[in-house]
Amino acid sequence: xxxxxxxxxxxxxxxxxxxxxxxxxxxxxxxxxxxxxxxxxxxxxxxxxxxxxxxxxxxxxxxxxxxxxxxxxxxxxxxxxxxxxxxxxxxxxxxxxxxxxxxxxxxxxxxxxxxxxxxxxxxxxxxxxxxxxxxxxxxxxxxxxxxxxxxxxxxxxxxxxxxxxxxxxxxxxxxxxxxxxxxxxxxxxxxxxxxxxxxxxxxxxxxxxxxxxxxxxxxxxxxxxxxxxxxxxxxxxxxxxxxxxxxxxxxxxxxxxxxxxxxxxxxxxxxxxxxxxxxxxxxxxxxxxxxxxxxxxxxxxxxxxxxxxxxxxxxxxxxxxxxxxxxxxxxxxxxxxxxxxxxxxxxxxxxxxxxxxxxxxxxxxxxxxxxxxxxxxxxxxxxxxxxxxxxxxxxxxxxxxxxxxxxxxxxxxxxxxxxxxxxxxxxxxxxxxxxxxxxxxxxxxxxxxxxxxxxxxxxxxxxxxxxxxxxxxxxxxxxxxxxxxxxxxxxxxxxxxxxxxxxxxxxxxxxxxxxxxxxxxxxxxxxxxxxxxxxxxxxxxxxxxxxxxxxxxxxxxxxxxxxxxxxxxxxxxxxxxxxxxxxxxxxxxxxxxxxxxxxxxxxxxxxxxxxxxxxxxxxxxxxxxxxxxxxxxxxxxxxxxxxxxxxxxxxxxxxxxxxxxxxxxxxxxxxxxxxxxxxxxxxxxxxxxxxxxxxxxxxxxxxxxxxxxxxxxxxxxxxxxxxxxxxxxxxxxxxxxxxxxxxxxxxxxxxxxxxxxxxxxxxxxxxxxxxxxxxxxxxxxxxxxxxxxxxxxxxxxxxxxxxxxxxxxxxxxxxxxxxxxxxxxxxxxxxxxxxxxxxxxxxxxxxxxxxxxxxxxxxxxxxxxxx
Numbered sequence: 112x113x114x115x116x117x118x119x120x121x122x123x124x125x126x127x128x129x130x131x132x133x134x135x136x137x138x139x140x141x142x143x144x145x146x147x148x149x150x151x152x153x154x155x156x157x158x159x160x161x162x163x164x165x166x167x168x169x170x171x172x173x174x175x176x177x178x179x180x181x182x183x184x185x186x187x188x189x190x191x192x193x194x195x196x197x198x199x200x201x202x203x204x205x206x207x208x209x210x211x212x213x214x215x216x217x218x219x220x221x222x223x224x225x226x227x228x229x230x231x232x233x234x235x236x237x238x239x240x241x242x243x244x245x246x247x248x249x250x251x252x253x254x255x256x257x258x259x260x261x262x263x264x265x266x267x268x269x270x271x272x273x274x275x276x277x278x279x280x281x282x283x284x285x286x287x288x289x290x291x292x293x294x295x296x297x298x299x300x301x302x303x304x305x306x307x308x309x310x311x312x313x314x315x316x317x318x319x320x321x322x323x324x325x326x327x328x329x330x331x332x333x334x335x336x337x338x339x340x341x342x343x344x345x346x347x348x349x350x351x352x353x354x355x356x357x358x359x360x361x362x363x364x365x366x367x368x369x370x371x372x373x374x375x376x377x378x379x380x381x382x383x384x385x386x387x388x389x390x391x392x393x394x395x396x397x398x399x400x401x402x403x404x405x406x407x408x409x410x411x412x413x414x415x416x417x418x419x420x421x422x423x424x425x426x427x428x429x430x431x432x433x434x435x436x437x438x439x440x441x442x443x444x445x446x447x448x449x450x451x452x453x454x455x456x457x458x459x460x461x462x463x464x465x466x467x468x469x470x471x472x473x474x475x476x477x478x479x480x481x482x483x484x485x486x487x488x489x490x491x492x493x494x495x496x497x498x499x500x501x502x503x504x505x506x507x508x509x510x511x512x513x514x515x516x517x518x519x520x521x522x523x524x525x526x527x528x529x530x531x532x533x534x535x536x537x538x539x540x541x542x543x544x545x546x547x548x549x550x551x552x553x554x555x556x557x558x559x560x561x562x563x564x565x566x567x568x569x570x571x572x573x574x575x576x577x578x579x580x581x582x583x584x585x586x587x588x589x590x591x592x593x594x595x596x597x598x599x600x601x602x603x604x605x606x607x608x609x610x611x612x613x614x615x616x617x618x619x620x621x622x623x624x625x626x627x628x629x630x631x632x633x634x635x636x637x638x639x640x641x642x643x644x645x646x647x648x649x650x651x652x653x654x655x656x657x658x659x660x661x662x663x664x665x666x667x668x669x670x671x672x673x674x675x676x677x678x679x680x681x682x683x684x685x686x687x688x689x690x691x692x693x694x695x696x697x698x699x700x701x702x703x704x705x706x707x708x709x710x711x712x713x714x715x716x717x718x719x720x721x722x723x724x725x726x727x728x729x730x731x732x733x734x735x736x737x738x739x740x741x742x743x744x745x746x747x748x749x750x751x752x753x754x755x756x757x758x759x760x761x762x763x764x765x766x767x768x769x770x771x772x773x774x775x776x777x778x779x780x781x782x783x784x785x786x787x788x789x790x791x792x793x794x795x796x797x798x799x800x801x802x803x804x805x806x807x808x809x810x811x812x813x814x815x816x817x818x819x820x821x822x823x824x825x826x827x828x829x830x831x832x833x834x835x836x837x838x839x840x841x842x843x844x845x846x847x848x849x850x851x852x853x854x855x856x857x858x859x860x861x862x863x864x865x866x867x868x869x870x871x872x873x874x875x876x877x878x879x880x881x882x883x884x885x886x887x888x889x890x891x892x893x894x895x896x897x898x899x900x901x902x903x904x905x906x907x908x909x910x911x912x913x914x915x916x917x918x919x920x921x922x923x924x925x926x927x928x929x930x931x932x933x934x935x936x937x938x939x940x941x942x943x944x945x946x947x948x949x950x951x952x953x954x955x956x957x958x959x960x961x962x963x964x965x966x967x968x969x970x971x972x973x974x975x976x977x978x
Contacts, residue, residue: 119147120160123167130176139170199526210530212872213491216865217534220487221579222541223861226549227480228571229542229562234468237378237455241319243414246283247451250275250411250428251460255443265410265460267446269389269400271431272411276313279427283416284316289399289409290464292387294661295829296347296366297359302829303346307337307385309392317414318381324354325370334390338370343384377561380455382465403435404444410464413448424448455559466558479854483861486624488583490869491527493617494876495587506591516592523591527584528577535576545857553850554843618873619909619916621866622951626917627924628859629947634925634939635852641784641937642845643838647688648779650722651837655805655819656686658833662826664714664800670822676809677819681721682714682800686837687781689844697765697792699750706749708742708765708790709781712797718776720806727755728774731795739795741774746790766797783844784935805834851929863951870906870955874962877902899963903956910955914948 124140131139143166150159170176203210241247250267272287292307314320315327322330323341330338337358344351347358356368366387375382392400399405415424428446436443449460457467509519546562659667664682671680685691696705715731717723718741730741740763744755752758755775763770774793781791809815816834823832842849878885885898893901922944930936937943 117151117156119144119163123164127167127170131170132175132177135175139175143167195522195525196529198522199529202526203530208875209494209872212868213494213530214534214537216490216868217487217531217579217583218537218541219861219864220483221531221535221538221576222545223480223483223858224575224579225535225538225542225572226545226562227477228575229564229568230476230549230556230560231473232565232568232571233378233560233562234456234473237380238451239378240376241451244451246415246417246419247317248413248415248448249451249454250413251447251449252406253445253447254406255445257442263460264406264462265449265454265457265464266406266462267409267411268403268406269392269409269411270403270405271435271446272409273400274431274435275411275413275427279431281415281419281424281427282413284313284414286310286314286317286412286414287389287409288314288412289389289392291399291408292385294360296343296385298347298356301347303343304830305343305384307387308383309387309389311389314386317412320375320381321373323371323373324352327370330370331386331388332390333367333369334388334394335364335366336369336388336390337366338372338386339368340372340374340384342374344368344371380463380465380467404439404442406444407462412451421448466555468555468559472555479858482624483858483865484579486621486862486865488579489617489621490865490872491530491583492586493614493621493869494872495523495527495584496590496614519592520588523588524581524584527588528580531576531580531583532573535572535579539572548853548857552853554846556850614873615905615909618866618869618906619913621862621869622910622913622955623917623920625859625862625866625951626914626948627921628855628862629951630918630921630944631855631925631929631947632852632859633947634921634937634943635848635855635929637937637943638930638933639845639848639852641935642848643841645780645784645935648723648777649687650806651688651841653807654721654837655807655834656837656840657803657805657819657823659801659803660827660830660833662830664803666826667803667823668714670825671803671805671819674815674818674822676807676815677805678808679716679720679806681717681719681804683717683802683804684712684798684800686802686840687711687779688783689840690783692782695765697746697763697790699761699763706746706790708746708749708792710765710792710794711781712794712800714800715795717804718774718793720804723779724777726775726777728759728772730774731793738768738770739773740770741776741793742772743776743791744778745788746792747775749790763792765792770794785932787934804837848929859947863954866951867954867958871958871962874902874959877905878962878965895964895968899960902963903959906955906959910952914945914952918944918948 127140127143128136143163146166147159147163150162154162238244249265250271252264252267254262254264256262267287269287269289272285275282276285276287288308288310290308292309293305295302296305310331312328312331314331315322322338325338330336339347339353341351344353347353348356351371353368353371357365358368360366372386389400399409425448428448432444432446455467456470456473457463458470506519550556550560550562657667657671659682668680668682671677685693692709693711694707694709697708698705713731718725718730725741726744728741731739742758742763747753747755747758750763752761758772758775761772763772770792776793778788779791780786781789805819807815819834820832881902885893888898888901922939
């Protein structure tokens, strides 16, 4: 039946009855009802009920509210918590060995957890300084090729951005920008090298970068205007008040400084030294801003209105693509929107603005950290269960004197949290030790992560310690609170199904993790060394690759050749076998048939300097080498030529030219171990050369490098001397494998330490609990070796079972992650699979033996004197 609306609100009437003093209730309730009916006649039911509720709430004052009967309970809880903490400290100090094992085991694993927490919090803090972040999007492109392949790009053309801003509704602001504003910037005698972008004034409407000087609404209006970051201004002028100054760009074009920008934060995926006016490019009418299909280095950011309609906006994007795609010859484009929150970390789109952390890498680091943490929690659980019998009398006494399950549960949980808090303090020191190693782990982490701690991180660390304490102590606490005083003297045993002890299951999981990581380390290390020592078919030893930057290769070449330790210098457009590649369709005699071949432009001395074997033809002479090509053996097979000598003088077509074959080289590996041998063509004079290959012959690398740097400065005083040995480039090529090796190595070490610590605790417990049995066996004539076999026998089955699980799983992970895309692999044999597991078993047996020997060598009279 519905409530009578002409009576006071029932809920507030009952509420007043509950909290009002009994001796005041009748009088005050009568006054409230009388006032309610007066208000009902004057104001109506809605206002009367509202005023009634207000008056009831006004009665919540000390003179009216009942006294709380059991007020001292709060203080009892405080005293109880203090008592639990004191008992926890006493238990830790009384059992120093077990406490140390638990704390050290947790501290080692929690250091990995602190790394993961700091890493994840930093990664997900990217771009959080932008206003209206929930309305920020990036326009992205899908490139559809004629063969059906689709590639996702993080880019979109400047042309598309301008059309969206001018011809389509639904956008509050659109900010197209493009890279390419890079090179040398001069002011008098001072000069700096910068990396910048082109943008328009809407850049500041969409993105929240702070302009320290200048007008954000007009700073990028005129062509040849530029905004410098604060750091760039300081480097060029030694001051930041530079608005109005004129500077020279690399081609002596004057630019006017119209603003100074605060440096982009470290957690911004957009990083630059300067912003030039996009109008500069628009006046030149170049394809970067006029062609819908030029998407390679341009990005379009949009700010949507508050009540935006994504479906309508997507319809506009589709309409734009439909209008412009007929102008494209070789592919078609479709456009879409990507939320700003999804840019960093990324799901793998091509042509990101800068290095972006892949989401799968973040996930893998978190998962691996959780595995290690669970291993440490298992360790705590295992040792707590092992000690449960020793604590049974304590539990029994507490229950007899009135302690309930909740009180006991809280005591054990507080003890576990205390252990975790002590461990996290120690782990902070370990975190600082392993932080540099983590930052050097791979390319993505080096470019995007600093692991600098923020105040919020310390709160995360404390909450993390509490969570680990609860997780580690939950099962032992639940188990021990179930002990019945009547059964305590009979002993307590916890079993899983089929009689397998829970403690053995936990030990088995720990050792399976340790063996699995150790096996992964062994196989990954051998594959990594195999990749570094792989025979590429050309020379990389003592080859120093120097980045030409904006200089003329021939000028640098003549300078370096004057250095006595230089045995040869050549130039090339790219470095083969480091993951970079260029390819084209090559036609021979049949214009309807083509061969896909990789290409590379080189200087005349390249083949000799790099040790390539020329099988036929004169190769490239220094004069008259235009439109000539040198091919490899596999290319000849693809076009049907059997002998190298028969290819000389033949004509092939690619890059819209006809080329004459003037040489044949022996097959070599242009790609990495992930690639098969491919048809290949060397060209000369087709494109810029970005690297010099300097062959060194020296016993003093430091002195030679100093001479080379001096020779560089004779040509270029602005750009730094950037040079690395070819072998170092190859190491970077396989940095993902090296990162996996370091990761598995670190986790293997952590897992092994935790499992061995846990085993040490179990061995100590077994030896102590069976001390009298060992004494009796020794009195009856048992030898030391037989006693050691007795105590270690129960663990051998665990080790064998752990190995049977860990080794196949490690091999599967190795095949699916480390070498899933590799063509050339090592042969996996017995030692690659078993060496890690055998090493761990050997260390485990030594650990067990140390405690067994200690127990076996004790005096039997001391152990049996009370029997």
